[in-house]
Amino acid sequence: MSVRILERTGAIRMRTPFGEFSLEAFIVAEGASIDTHLAVVHGQLGDTVPVRINSACLTSEVFGDDRCDCAWQLEETLRRIVAEGSGVVLYHQNQEGRGIGLFRKIQSYRLMSEGLTTNEAFAALGEPTDARTYAAAASILDLLGVRRVRLISNNPTKARALREAGLEIVEVAEVVGAHNPAWRSYLLSKAQDFGHTITLPARTTPVVS
Ligand SMILES: Nc1nc2c(ncn2[C@@H]2O[C@H](COP(=O)(O)OP(=O)(O)OP(=O)(O)O)[C@@H](O)[C@H]2O)c(=O)[nH]1
Ligand SMILES: [Zn+2]
Numbered sequence: 001m002s003v004r005i006l007e008r009t010g011a012i013r014m015r016t017p018f019g020e021f022s023l024e025a026f027i028v029a030e031g032a033s034i035d036t037h038l039a040v041v042h043g044q045l046g047d048t049v050p051v052r053i054n055s056a057c058l059t060s061e062v063f064g065d066d067r068c069d070c071a072w073q074l075e076e077t078l079r080r081i082v083a084e085g086s087g088v089v090l091y092h093q094n095q096e097g098r099g100i101g102l103f104r105k106i107q108s109y110r111l112m113s114e115g116l117t118t119n120e121a122f123a124a125l126g127e128p129t130d131a132r133t134y135a136a137a138a139s140i141l142d143l144l145g146v147r148r149v150r151l152i153s154n155n156p157t158k159a160r161a162l163r164e165a166g167l168e169i170v171e172v173a174e175v176v177g178a179h180n181p182a183w184r185s186y187l188l189s190k191a192q193d194f195g196h197t198i199t200l201p202a203r204t205t206p207v208v209s
Helices: 070-084 093-099 102-113 118-124 135-143 156-164 181-194
Strands: 003-008 012-016 019-030 033-042 048-055 087-092 148-152 168-173
Touching: 003 135, 019 070, 019 135, 033 070, 033 093, 033 135, 048 070, 048 093, 070 087, 087 093, 087 135, 093 102, 102 118, 118 181, 135 156, 148 156, 156 168
Parallel strands: 048 087, 048 148, 148 168
Antiparallel strands: 003 019, 012 019, 019 033, 033 087
16 A cells, blocks of 8 residues: 655654654555654664664553553663664554554453453454554655664564565564563463564473472
8 A cells, every 4th residue: 555754743852761862753644544653763873773663552651551561662672772872663653452543452452351362352343453554664764764674573564564665674673571470471462363473481380399
């Protein structure tokens, strides 16, 4: 589907607990949909650029809901980018709930609290399990002059989409919140049901004396 960037704001400066970033908003048309996307940039972008494509997860990022590691992934990415000196986060607010939107995502959580798996919940709602596309991300990267990417992600679909759009992916770096037991079943479900590359340490069995 063809993507057109209709408008861009120009960058503003953001000072965050992780460091300084510039932030720019873009209005992007993709087929019939028109959405706002953000590019968050740190430092002078080099030849190979650390990049994360981040789908909104309001429950985690605003309220700290502990069912998923989304807020931690975003924060960890910002920390890594600052440590490395430069990089880009593309933040897609319209991709909440893997593209089904906030209302439908909460409905899917409700169904999951009644015992359905993630996939069963999407099926019950008549939604595709992952409605996201990454053409807007590729177009914004192009505008920013990014050609070679070190992708910070566990999702092989994101890497494939950027490659198909003509970007060179030199590495895919996992970003897995393996340290928090609360996220374990979420991460296992992503690896099993969505084919994500997620390395988890084996669960240690408590020694009973
Ligand atoms: N509907 C629904 N959406 C979920 C569920 N769990 C996570 N999400 C959404 O999935 C998206 C996760 O986005 P990303 O952080 O880009 O994650 P990803 O596609 O797994 O890829 P990486 O994090 O890059 O490895 C967010 O939009 C969440 O709101 C769920 O159980 N149901
Ligand atoms: Zn989440």
